[in-house]
Amino acid sequence: MTDERRKFKRESAEARKEALILATLELVAENGVRGATVRGIAERADVTQGLIRHYFSSKEELIIAAYEHHMNQMTDLTFAPGAAAGSARARLRAFVDGSLTPPVVDPRALALWASFLNKVQNDPQMKETHQRTYAYFRDRLEALIAVALEEAGRPAPAARLRQLAIACNAVIDGLWLEGGALPDAFGAGELVEIGRQSVAAITGLDLTQEAET
């Protein structure tokens, strides 16, 4: 009955890093950044803690890598759906829909966002990632609104477009936040419905009709 040294299998650096990052995101979502301990992450990834040091020079570096992984995934999820759709109005509607349905709207996604916020505000590298992601979102939304308004024969000046983009982004963010914070407070499709109506009311564009082929 002697304690035997643990068996293991060698994996590619890529696979191991990804596994460690995913385990990190799980624990950060559950317990916050400080609650995601090196030992806990290693256990979740079914690995011993020394390995983390082998792939990341510090816990800090792993956290940053996990944050960037998460942010990239969120933008992909939001923009992938309607990227190829036809009219700008249809793409705008797809953007709203994608932003207000799972897995974007999700308690875990919100928990991750909140958990990272402190570090985002302090760490320069994470701050830069955050600002870049936010600007990407809003610029893309602003461009979509601009084209959709032109399509509708009601082009708007730059200052006005900026306000509309900020406002639409805010409704979407607010609904995303509330949907993640109180998952049982809204019926199926309710957030999408309210999101469409609100963006429509703010921009004056009709987003309720069926998508054109």
Added chain:
Amino acid sequence: MTDERRKFKRESAEARKEALILATLELVAENGVRGATVRGIAERADVTQGLIRHYFSSKEELIIAAYEHHMNQMTDLTFAPGAAAGSARARLRAFVDGSLTPPVVDPRALALWASFLNKVQNDPQMKETHQRTYAYFRDRLEALIAVALEEAGRPAPAARLRQLAIACNAVIDGLWLEGGALPDAFGAGELVEIGRQSVAAITGLDLTQEAET
């Protein structure tokens, strides 16, 4: 040169608890809940750590007390301004204004909200406080919208009112979030301006005009 025992002054339980809570909120905003250590809090409150145990049976209890203190303060700040104003439309406008100006819109307030979120999702007592506060906000907003629409001669059914309240709450929350996350991204009064316009567009009420005496 002997180490002398530290001098101190006795304070009322009320004052000490409040000081400890304020110190806790500072540290939670800066470093998150786990980063707010008992020793750090004691130092910030200019007290030794043993005293915390004297007033709160555990760190957990202090955190909960700090959270409730913060939430109460936020609701007071939001509703105090326009409580006595005349028309429902004026009160609605005051609500928007109060929600979108400092100290409600503030990086620290956002950091606190984010830092507490994890515990809010797990701890039943904190969850209850959160849901109660959210419901209070939204019900109050919904009532305000209902009366304002009646004033304007356009009463709305309950289902519609619910949607309008959710939507308006979302814009306000979203703008609050973005104002706190990116304090330098918006000009003075810009959030209030956009907030008024958006709530106006969603509800169909005019909030841009000057307040009536």
Added chain:
DNA sequence: CGAGTAATTATGCAAGTGTATAATTTCTCC
């Protein structure tokens, strides 16, 4: 002004933290 009491400080402890380093195992390549 002096005793009693509650507030406050001081000290200690066991568990958990990130990180460094040594010991071993798995795989590749000849």
Added chain:
DNA sequence: GGAGAAATTATACACTTGCATAATTACTCG
């Protein structure tokens, strides 16, 4: 199939954490 190298495990260390408990101080009240 065996040597070399890299991946992985194991162990140790200094430090921080929350909490418990003992020692002291400041204030109250007769």
